[in-house]
Amino acid sequence: MERSLTMELVRVTEAAALSSARWMGRGLKEEADDAATSAMRDVFDTIPMKGRVVIGEGEKDEAPMLYIGEKLGTGSGPQVDVAVDPVEGTNIVANGQWNALAVIAIADHGKLLHAPDMYMDKIAVGPDAVGVIDLDASVADNLQAVAKARGKDVDDLVVSILNRERHRNIINDVRKAGARIKLIQDGDVAAAINTAFDETGVDMLIGAGGAPEGVISAVALKCLGGEVQGRLLPKDEAEADRCRGMGIEDLSKILYMDDLVGGDDCIFAATGITDGELLKGVHYKSKRASTQSLVMRAKSGTVRFVDGKHNVEKKPAFVFKA
Numbered sequence: 287m288e289r290s291l292t293m294e295l296v297r298v299t300e301a302a303a304l305s306s307a308r309w310m311g312r313g314l315k316e317e318a319d320d321a322a323t324s325a326m327r328d329v330f331d332t333i334p335m336k337g338r339v340v341i342g343e344g345e346k347d348e349a350p351m352l353y354i355g356e357k358l359g360t361g362s363g364p365q366v367d368v369a370v371d372p373v374e375g376t377n378i379v380a381n382g383q384w385n386a387l388a389v390i391a392i393a394d395h396g397k398l399l400h401a402p403d404m405y406m407d408k409i410a411v412g413p414d415a416v417g418v419i420d421l422d423a424s425v426a427d428n429l430q431a432v433a434k435a436r437g438k439d440v441d442d443l444v445v446s447i448l449n450r451e452r453h454r455n456i457i458n459d460v461r462k463a464g465a466r467i468k469l470i471q472d473g474d475v476a477a478a479i480n481t482a483f484d485e486t487g488v489d490m491l492i493g494a495g496g497a498p499e500g501v502i503s504a505v506a507l508k509c510l511g512g513e514v515q516g517r518l519l520p521k522d523e524a525e526a527d528r529c530r531g532m533g534i535e536d537l538s539k540i541l542y543m544d545d546l547v548g549g550d551d552c553i554f555a556a557t558g559i560t561d562g563e564l565l566k567g568v569h570y571k572s573k574r575a576s577t578q579s580l581v582m583r584a585k586s587g588t589v590r591f592v593d594g595k596h597n598v599e600k601k602p603a604f605v606f607k608a
Contacts, residue, residue, distance in 0.1 A: 287364050287394060287551050289583065294333050295390050296579045296592050299557035301325040302372045302388035303577055304596060306559050307568035311382030318379040322372035322388055322559075327351040327358075335359035337392065340400045341369035341498040354400075367398040369502050375473035378560060385476040385562035391505035393552040399501050399545060402528045405519040406497035406541075408474070411490050412482035413511035421515040421540050425459035425492070432490055440464045443489045446477035453493045460492075476562055478503035479580075482510040486563040494519055504546035506554040509582035510589065516541045551585040565591075573599045 305325035309318035323343060330337070337358035343349035346356070352370050368390065373379055375386035391398070409419050411432060418431040433440045441464040447453050449469040460467055468488060470477055474495040480486035491503075497518055504514040517540055520526040529537055557579040558565030566578040577594040 287366065287392075287553065287585070288334075289586065291333070291335060291364070291392070292553050292555070292581050292583050292588075292590070295392070295553060295555040296557070296581050298326055298329045298333065299388040299390055299555045299579055300577050300594055300596070301329045301601075303557035303559045303568050304575055304598070304601065306373050306379055306386075306388065307570075310379050310560055310567075313380050315376035315380035319373045319376045323352055326370065326372045326388065326390075330358040331360070333359045334363040336361055336363060336365040337368045338366075338395070339370065340367045340398050341371075341501055343370070343372070344403070365395040366392045367395055368392050369398055369498065369505065371475065371499065371502060373559065374475045374499065374502075374556075375559075377472050382560065383471065384560060385470070385473045386559040386567070387473070387476055387556045387562075387565070388559055389475060389502055389554075389556045391502045391547075391552065391554050393505065393547050394549050397548040397552070398505070399541065399547070400532060401497035401501045401518075402525065402532070404497050404521065404525045404528070405494045406500040407494050407517045407519055408478075408500050408503070408514060409490065409492050410478040410481055410503060410507060410514045411512055412507075415490070416511065416513045419490075419513065419515060421517060425456060426463045428490070428492070429460070429463045429465050436489060438489075441466070444468055444487050446470055446474070446480065446488050446491045447493045448472070448474055448495055450493070456493055475499050475503050475506070475556075476564070478514065479506050479510070479556075480563055482507060482512045483564055488563070501546050502554075504543055505552045505584075506556075506582070508543060508547050508552055509554050509584045509587075511587070513543060514546060516546065551583070553581070553583045555579065555581040570598070573597065
């Protein structure tokens with residue numbers, strides 16, 4: 287995989303963020319997602335790669351663009367699998383809340399799990415706690431292990447959990463163990479990434495969220511030296527059949543990092559749409575806009591924060607869609 291792709295992918299996430307951010311706080315999540323998807327797709331046409339969407343906006347008959355199986359790029363360059371989430375947190379954008387991202391993850395062809403659109407049980411940590419977590423262990427045991435690995439007491443830990451009724455027992459167990467909780471409404475990719483950066487104050491993500499987001503989070507944490515463990519949670523026999531079609535016969539199987547993203551190379555890029563603990567969102571001033579992005583590559587271990595200043599008069603196709 288060519289290292290030049292890292293900065294090329296930032297252009298894609300910047301375009302998506304600039305377009306989606308115009309819908310921030312307007313209560314129109316579909317419009318925010320459509321704007322980001324269209325902008326992202328347009329810029330992909332300029333990227334020198336032979337890409338194929340393995341995680342996207344849905345099946346071909348469900349999505350007009352960035353659908354699963356769609357070819358992306360100029361047709362020259364490396365052959366890669368692509369996972370996209372033009373707006374990770376559509377409700378966040380619609381409601382003007384924190385941590386909405388435009389996200390891309392790529393890996394060498396055949397190295398990304400083609401995660402179906404279903405729930406996945408997850409646990410994620412940053413580099414300090416790699417190798418000490420266990421999806422089958424109790425919440426208390428995982429908290430003790432992470433605290434020891436990070437040189438903290440359990441009551442110093444902060445755990446991100448999606449604020450859902452299905453997590454009521456997990457929330458109670460974390461509180462009983464003495465750790466603190468950051469309940470999030472949406473956006474568990476951002477929450478997973480936050481575990482790898484001390485300045486966010488987040489030590490662990492736990493709970494059930496989207497399986498595609500689990501794969502995207504695994505790419506990010508592979509670049510950062512962190513860890514995700516997951517287990518697919520099919521809700522019915524149809525979803526169970528989809529798992530078996532992927533070669534996962536044992537539905538109780540824990541998916542480790544190499545199951546989610548194989549090989550030694552992958553790239554992750556994200557641009558903030560709304561402000562978050564790690565990335566600033568899009569800010570507009572007169573005819574200019576600012577963005578902040580994160581881009582990283584697993585093979586080199588390089589992590590870059592990219593501050594962009596944009597003349598929006600020269601980017602009407604990506605910005606003036608509200």
